[in-house]
Amino acid sequence: MKTIHRRIRKLEDRFCSAEPGWLLVVSCVWRELALDQDRCIEILRECGHLPTGPGFGIVNLWEIPDGLNAEELERHLRKHGAALSPNSPSDSRPDSSTGS
Numbered sequence: 001m002k003t004i005h006r007r008i009r010k011l012e013d014r015f016c017s018a019e020p021g022w023l024l025v026v027s028c029v030w031r032e033l034a035l036d037q038d039r040c041i042e043i044l045r046e047c048g049h050l051p052t053g054p055g056f057g058i059v060n061l062w063e064i065p066d067g068l069n070a071e072e073l074e075r076h077l078r079k080h081g082a083a084l085s086p087n088s089p090s091d092s093r094p095d096s097s098t099g100s
Contacts, residue, residue, distance in 0.1 A: 008055075008056065011056075021051060021052065021054055021055050021057060022055070022057070023041070023050065023056075023059060024057070024058045024059070025037060025059050026058070026059070027061040028061075028062050033061065033064060034068055034070040034073045035074065040061060040064075040073070040077060041059065043074055043077045044081045044084065044085065047078050047081050049085050050081075050085055051085075059084055060086075061084065064076065064084070
């Protein structure tokens with residue numbers, strides 16, 4: 001994963017340095033969350049799970065478990081938000097390429 005992150009950062013530096021940040025949101029069209037998408041993204045930003053500034057970010061709302069109410073969803077986003085964004089600045093997952 002570190003190799004992918006490094007390549008993405010190089011591309012961001014080369015092509016996106018003067019651009020505002022872009023965020024690709026992956027979600028299910030047929031599934032409705034207890035909070036709207038904008039609020040979910042706001043929570044993830046507050047917790048530092050989404051990149052800020054120029055570049056490109058991805059957030060996968062598809063990975064959120066079904067059946068959460070608004071309070072449970074907010075708690076889930078705050079606790080597990082790094083897992084929803086592969087390029088999260090607060091990502092503490094071990095790098096799979098090193099076998100950690």
